Amino acid sequence: MNHTRWKLDRERRAAQGYSEPAEAEAERAEVxxxxxxxxxxxxxxxxxxxxxxxxxxxxxxxQAKISRVEGADAVPTxxxxxxxxxxxxxxxxxxxxxxxxxxxxxxxxxx
Numbered sequence: 001m002n003h004t005r006w007k008l009d010r011e012r013r014a015a016q017g018y019s020e021p022a023e024a025e026a027e028r029a030e031v032x033x034x035x036x037x038x039x040x041x042x043x044x045x046x047x048x049x050x051x052x053x054x055x056x057x058x059x060x061x062x063q064a065k066i067s068r069v070e071g072a073d074a075v076p077t078x079x080x081x082x083x084x085x086x087x088x089x090x091x092x093x094x095x096x097x098x099x100x101x102x103x104x105x106x107x108x109x110x111x
Contacts, residue, residue, distance in 0.1 A: 008038040036103040044105040059087035
């Protein structure tokens, strides 16, 4: 079954009154947030023209750790967030809502 069919099946069940368990909704929100953060790191790194290894060196991390962050496989701690923001020469903004999450890096020169 491809992803399009999963989405359609979920929409069909929702139309029939099925609601997802709260745990599943919470897990989905966590995945969305991890993916938003991963994309923000990747986009900012690409904007700066850095490789994963170069960003890792700037942040005092390993290239493998940057890969895990960009793959949404790592749960960032506050110190890691600070190190990445500093290494990406940006401020990190995270907006958390009930139905949407937004993660952006704002260049320090633009801040």
